[in-house]
Amino acid sequence: xxxxxxxxxLSGVSIKxxxxxxxxxxxxSPETRQKVQQAILELGYQPNNMARSLVNGRTNTxxxxxxxxxxxxxxxxxxxxxLRGIAEVLSANNVNLLLHLAHGRTPYANLYTQRQxxxxxxxxxxxxxxxxxxxxxxxxxxxxxxxxxxNDNSIRWVDADFAGGVEQAMEHLISLGxxxxxxxxxxxxxxxxxxxxxxxxNSLKKNDLPLVDTYILEGSFTSESGHALAIQAMQLPxxxxxxxxxxxxxxFGAVQALKELGRxxxxxxxxxxxxxxxxxxxxxxxxxxxRQDTYQKGRIAAEALLSFIxxxxxxxxxxxxxxxxxxxxxxxxxxxxx
Amino acid sequence: xxxxxxxxxLSGVSIKxxxxxxxxxxxxSPETRQKVQQAILELGYQPNNMARSLVNGRTNTxxxxxxxxxxxxxxxxxxxxxLRGIAEVLSANNVNLLLHLAHGRTPYANLYTQRQxxxxxxxxxxxxxxxxxxxxxxxxxxxxxxxxxxNDNSIRWVDADFAGGVEQAMEHLISLGxxxxxxxxxxxxxxxxxxxxxxxxNSLKKNDLPLVDTYILEGSFTSESGHALAIQAMQLPxxxxxxxxxxxxxxFGAVQALKELGRxxxxxxxxxxxxxxxxxxxxxxxxxxxRQDTYQKGRIAAEALLSFIxxxxxxxxxxxxxxxxxxxxxxxxxxxxx
DNA sequence: GTATTTAATGACAACGTTGTCAGTAAACGT
DNA sequence: ACGTTTACTGACAACGTTGTCATTAAATAC
Numbered sequence: 001x002x003x004x005x006x007x008x009x010l011s012g013v014s015i016k017x018x019x020x021x022x023x024x025x026x027x028x029s030p031e032t033r034q035k036v037q038q039a040i041l042e043l044g045y046q047p048n049n050m051a052r053s054l055v056n057g058r059t060n061t062x063x064x065x066x067x068x069x070x071x072x073x074x075x076x077x078x079x080x081x082x083l084r085g086i087a088e089v090l091s092a093n094n095v096n097l098l099l100h101l102a103h104g105r106t107p108y109a110n111l112y113t114q115r116q117x118x119x120x121x122x123x124x125x126x127x128x129x130x131x132x133x134x135x136x137x138x139x140x141x142x143x144x145x146x147x148x149x150x151n152d153n154s155i156r157w158v159d160a161d162f163a164g165g166v167e168q169a170m171e172h173l174i175s176l177g178x179x180x181x182x183x184x185x186x187x188x189x190x191x192x193x194x195x196x197x198x199x200x201x202n203s204l205k206k207n208d209l210p211l212v213d214t215y216i217l218e219g220s221f222t223s224e225s226g227h228a229l230a231i232q233a234m235q236l237p238x239x240x241x242x243x244x245x246x247x248x249x250x251x252f253g254a255v256q257a258l259k260e261l262g263r264x265x266x267x268x269x270x271x272x273x274x275x276x277x278x279x280x281x282x283x284x285x286x287x288x289x290x291r292q293d294t295y296q297k298g299r300i301a302a303e304a305l306l307s308f309i310x311x312x313x314x315x316x317x318x319x320x321x322x323x324x325x326x327x328x329x330x331x332x333x334x335x336x337x338x
Numbered sequence: 339x340x341x342x343x344x345x346x347x348l349s350g351v352s353i354k355x356x357x358x359x360x361x362x363x364x365x366x367s368p369e370t371r372q373k374v375q376q377a378i379l380e381l382g383y384q385p386n387n388m389a390r391s392l393v394n395g396r397t398n399t400x401x402x403x404x405x406x407x408x409x410x411x412x413x414x415x416x417x418x419x420x421l422r423g424i425a426e427v428l429s430a431n432n433v434n435l436l437l438h439l440a441h442g443r444t445p446y447a448n449l450y451t452q453r454q455x456x457x458x459x460x461x462x463x464x465x466x467x468x469x470x471x472x473x474x475x476x477x478x479x480x481x482x483x484x485x486x487x488x489n490d491n492s493i494r495w496v497d498a499d500f501a502g503g504v505e506q507a508m509e510h511l512i513s514l515g516x517x518x519x520x521x522x523x524x525x526x527x528x529x530x531x532x533x534x535x536x537x538x539x540n541s542l543k544k545n546d547l548p549l550v551d552t553y554i555l556e557g558s559f560t561s562e563s564g565h566a567l568a569i570q571a572m573q574l575p576x577x578x579x580x581x582x583x584x585x586x587x588x589x590f591g592a593v594q595a596l597k598e599l600g601r602x603x604x605x606x607x608x609x610x611x612x613x614x615x616x617x618x619x620x621x622x623x624x625x626x627x628x629r630q631d632t633y634q635k636g637r638i639a640a641e642a643l644l645s646f647i648x649x650x651x652x653x654x655x656x657x658x659x660x661x662x663x664x665x666x667x668x669x670x671x672x673x674x675x676x
Numbered sequence: 677g678t679a680t681t682t683a684a685t686g687a688c689a690a691c692g693t694t695g696t697c698a699g700t701a702a703a704c705g706t
Numbered sequence: 707a708c709g710t711t712t713a714c715t716g717a718c719a720a721c722g723t724t725g726t727c728a729t730t731a732a733a734t735a736c
Binding site: 013014015016017020027028029032051053054055056057115 | 683684686688690691692693
Binding site: 341342343353354357360361385386387388389390391392393394 | 691692693695
């Protein structure tokens, strides 16, 4: 493979001059530039990025960290949507995307410490992640597409207003006459899950409805879990007339379970999802859900990180909250008179 | 950030000895090793991978190329499944995954030429991709998770038996009494799409059924396209009684369209998908589909590439064909007597 | 016509590692 | 006691770039 020296030799100039041509620096005479470009073309020369990075200390690569099994990540539409936003922005900026699926093992701060990336985007980090200390110590520029601690402003993030979203769903259901509403949550190790529960509690209080502990069911963000929790909810002494689910996958599983139990959705039981995954409108019945703009979340996070790394961080706020909106489809209906 | 020199200074040995300790080489006395490890710990030293790569010429990174818009890639479950397989294998081998979403613009061979990756995995490459020449010229180790040309053995690949898969679907439909079967295909610039059509034609011939040109409808792998093509098919003078779709997304869209047209699935029209995406069994009706093990495709491709790069390529065949299987659910039923 | 600026170029060090090879001291064989 | 092996160690070059600074020649100023 041709190196800068080969080009220098062929065009009869010094390597420094070749470097100047390659990097489009001003102080090169037109004739020399011409000569060098000819040689570059002839040899098919491409600069070696390892060497470049070594001297200027930048890798032109951003690491995306998702501390879950690839299994979970890629079966879940949420991650791919965020990734889509990130990938688009990085690609447009000619920055490489290094995908790091560290489920617990490798301390991901190493990616920065070992100079493999210029910064990190953190997705779906659980509370008390043991890697966070090392991350802070490393000084790696980073941003989360989720909140990482409940009241921590030390790390920047872009995230949806989960509490507000669930409140919207609750208001919708309550206005339809529902009084017995269960919450099917994801793992409470995630701040977003806690915030959803917060929204649920807020709405109950605001509407003078009692908080029934057994109506809060913890699971995981999978259709299987939604399926199991829905059955559990329906076997309660006083089964709820509506289910608010942590995400759309859970909602799909819940709808399936309700059908299997012989309950009609939405006539017998209303179901609300969260995310507005693209398939939500093709499911049957089309799913009422709280839309968060997951794609924008990815875009904004990537843009914020890039501009921070490039030193334009003065203006950008450290934390960015994105709105949610309720999309009413056909999985919710007025409560049956009891 | 601490370098190898700092460690050498602190522990009172040469940098070469530190290097030996870091790389676990044998010829270091226990006491020296102890001393050096102490210093490494104290300074929090991490070797700089740029420098390492520069000298030994390996990046420990594999590039995954998907020449489509991120938009398309990440809304389509197929890609994420392959990625899941790839990511798992690479992660287990401690190899980084560089995601490159080059929709046409950047010649992706550059990733190798510029020494950013040790090899490439190519996904969903269209026929006549202008980057392929450059790729061959670069000598980059690579493998496709799709066939890239119709009769080209120069590039290794792992792919499903699309023709065979469609034949299975056709046999199923024909055995249910269907005689008017339409094929809703993806873009014919993909070899896989042509192979599906080949399977369709094979089955017709084998069963002495006429080939009706208007029954082959070309679109793209999206639910929107499936929706549009299904309407188109149903507006034909002799509408088909069954639709074989290029993938599950198209099938979902087709089912939706049929519902909108007042046709029941499967009573009036049977629909078969392709892929067996995880949501296929939650759709309504649950989708009959041709399963390809997309996840395994990713795993196998990654493993084959790694072992090729590591020089154990003698045994592995250059091309690997994966079986498909028909999963019969509720979107297909006997043809109505006409 | 001389001093001063400007434009273009190259020699060399530096980035942080690993590879090559030579060196030293201890252990061994006879 | 002397040569030979063995175990350990370090000096130095190399990887392919870019940054610093010096050098040269031409252009400009007075």
